[in-house]
């Protein structure tokens with residue numbers, strides 16, 4: 101089908117601003133660092149323009165740090181491609197075949213169309229035929245956190261998916277198993293540690309993840325200045341590896357073997373010293389037995405790291421007064437993601453570094469979702485996906501199964517989709533297959549402000565305001581920050597007339613949808629009336645009112661943490677460094693830590709042969725192993741429409757080691773066809789010794805040249821999508837999280 105775009109919208113920026121200049125304090129929500137910002141805004145009302153964005157020196161967490169993306173918040177605000185009114189997709193049949201056009205509609209029409217579209221599919225095919233995919237910005241935009249569930253819970257579907265399972269699901273599974281809550285993830289005390297072992301994370305480019313750590317470069321510098329050591333384990337010599345004391349270029353996908361080798365050494369050399377948590381640990385002896393086969397000597401051939409080095413690292417970790425292992429994306433999105441994250445916790449526990457200053461600790465945010473029971477502890481494998489039998493976690497299925505649930509006929513086949521702040525075509529494995537599945541749906545709605553690779557398949561797009569147009573209190577990332585702070589920011593500029601915030605869209609959808617499906621619902625009248633009252637009430641409670649209520653419930657008055665005080669301190673209120681609290685919390689709940697959860701106990705014996713037998717290369721050259729990478733000027737798939745973030749040399753290149761380039765007769769800059777089981781892309785090669793031989797790397801979030809995308813700058817810098825090569829069948833063996841690391845690929849043609 102040819103797609104022409106007749107949708108036009110008024111360019112927003114154009115006119116030069118006039119009038120007085122105001123200074124306003126806010127934050128950046130693009131990544132987990134949540135840097136404090138100072139904006140200069142000129143003009144009034146909806147005409148106001150942002151004229152500068154700077155780091156806020158007074159911010160107790162970010163201390164003035166920003167990265168180039170902060171200024172792009174202004175570009176997003178002014179972007180003429182950003183949708184400002186709801187649109188519906190209209191297909192017209194012209195002389196050259198069907199033509200797609202986006203027609204602007206009123207909010208009223210849009211809500212009605214969405215509610216009708218979803219309700220019809222549910223009536224015909226049941227509630228599970230309507231799927232939901234929630235993307236990453238849902239956790240970066242607090243209105244989604246406070247009000248999203250009102251709508252999503254109404255759908256009563258088990259077909260719920262999110263970016264979590266393309267990212268950090270293994271962390272949640274392990275936190276749930278070991279510490280009793282999916283969000284109980286100990287955070288590196290980077291400002292006080294003497295030894296930090298980083299695996300599969302590149303905070304210098306990502307600005308940290310499951311570790312809100314603005315200004316990470318300065319913090320690493322301070323770590324080294326006080327005599328501490330930074331070790332990076334990554335198949336690439338990353339920006340972080342470049343400033344580390346030591347870099348170990350591990351073979352991708354083998355980290356679990358290496359980490360088991362570290363645990364083995366801790367026992368073997370009598371280095372365990374669990375400290376204050378020791379009385380709470382169960383199954384320590386069972387762990388010792390389970391890791392017995394994985395000596396550094398037995399696993400060295402698989403990991404590419406020699407046994408002497410592994411043993412030395414174990415000794416260093418055990419000896420440092422405050423040390424920690426930290427693993428992120430690279431060791432989460434792989435076939436052994438859960439084993440990796442479990443092993444990292446076990447190392448920190450056995451060396452006494454969990455819940456200890458200079459180790460990894462739980463945070464104490466002003467609004468603690470765990471303590472206040474505003475978020476459930478999580479549950480694993482309570483049901484499984486229809487086609488593959490993949491386990492749910494916390495009510496969500498892994499996104500790797502989304503496309504097959506749409507493409508496989510039968511009862512419960514997914515026929516409608518809601519995407520909310522997500523771009524799964526570019527961000528989930530085998531995006532090409534998902535794309536084919538989306539084009540066959542009966543109905544699709546996207547809550548998003550761009551017509552992008554995913555939303556172009558929607559029947560209706562509901563565009564919310566952008567970040568600078570609404571207030572913010574970070575309900576999620578303040579739980580993950582390396583220092584406790586509380587910080588509320590007002591909107592920086594007024595929203596344009598008629599625009600709705602995400603939370604208002606969810607409130608409205610929730611009420612209208614509930615009314616529409618009232619007749620379909622079973623269950624007691626009382627529960628249903630309570631639901632109706634809650635929705636009615638929540639509609640009148642904006643996020644900031646809920647914040648005020650929440651702070652009050654958390655004893656804010658006594659602690660001087662009221663909304664009024666937060667408003668008076670837009671730079672944030674410092675609540676001090678991380679302090680031990682896990683031990684007390686577990687004791688109070690009468691909980692213990694089972695160091696060898698059943699899922700791990702079952703898994704380890706199955707890893708003995710693959711991890712301890714040296715790989716054999718009898719059948720010619722093995723395929724190359726594909727991994728990803730991030731760049732400080734990208735933000736997943738959706739900030740490439742900012743000219744300042746995409747200018748300069750193209751960044752979507754395939755990194756290849758000189759030995760591999762020679763073997764494939766490929767020159768630097770040459771374009772090759774790279775193929776995998778799922779697809780192929782044409783991409784220029786960048787020859788560099790900064791990657792391990794046998795491994796190639798592509799960044800994710802590119803591939804904007806699909807027909808019908810309406811992001812002009814991004815289209816001009818399209819790149820290719822790594823997820824046209826990644827594989828929905830390659831998943832973490834326990835959680836079924838996507839395994840993006842070590843995808844087998846080969847060069848088809850130079």
Ligand SMILES: Nc1nc2c(c(=O)[nH]1)N[C@H]1C(S)=C(S)[C@@H](COP(=O)(O)OP(=O)(O)OC[C@H]3O[C@@H](n4cnc5c(=O)[nH]c(N)nc54)[C@H](O)[C@@H]3O)O[C@H]1N2
Nearest residue numbers: 300301302306309352353428429430730731732734736841
């Ligand atoms: N600039 C920028 N910042 C971002 C984002 C962005 O897109 N751009 N995205 C944000 C999001 S959503 C997240 S989740 C975080 C992620 O934050 P990080 O986890 O720090 O993510 P990456 O920078 O991708 O680092 C992953 C590293 O793992 C390495 N790696 C790949 N495979 C393996 C393996 O098998 N073993 C080991 N040991 N390493 C491996 C890669 O080479 C890479 O350096 O970043 C956030 N911040």
Ligand SMILES: Nc1nc2c(c(=O)[nH]1)N[C@H]1C(S)=C(S)[C@@H](COP(=O)(O)OP(=O)(O)OC[C@H]3O[C@@H](n4cnc5c(=O)[nH]c(N)nc54)[C@H](O)[C@@H]3O)O[C@H]1N2
Nearest residue numbers: 235236237266267521522523524527547728736737738800
């Ligand atoms: N191969 C490979 N794949 C990856 C990764 C990788 O490292 N390698 N990283 C993975 C990771 S860590 C993540 S988190 C996922 C991200 O996966 P997704 O969340 O699916 O993708 P994003 O690129 O973050 O897309 C965000 C979408 O939300 C919209 N948006 C932005 N802000 C708002 C808002 O405030 N409200 C609404 N309603 N919409 C908004 C944007 O326009 C965009 O369409 O990708 C994953 N995919």
Ligand code: SF4
Nearest residue numbers: 128131134135167170
């Ligand atoms: S590091 Fe950059 S993108 Fe991340 S919050 Fe800070 S300014 Fe925003």
Ligand SMILES: [Mo]
Nearest residue numbers: 236263267268
């Ligand atoms: Mo992520």
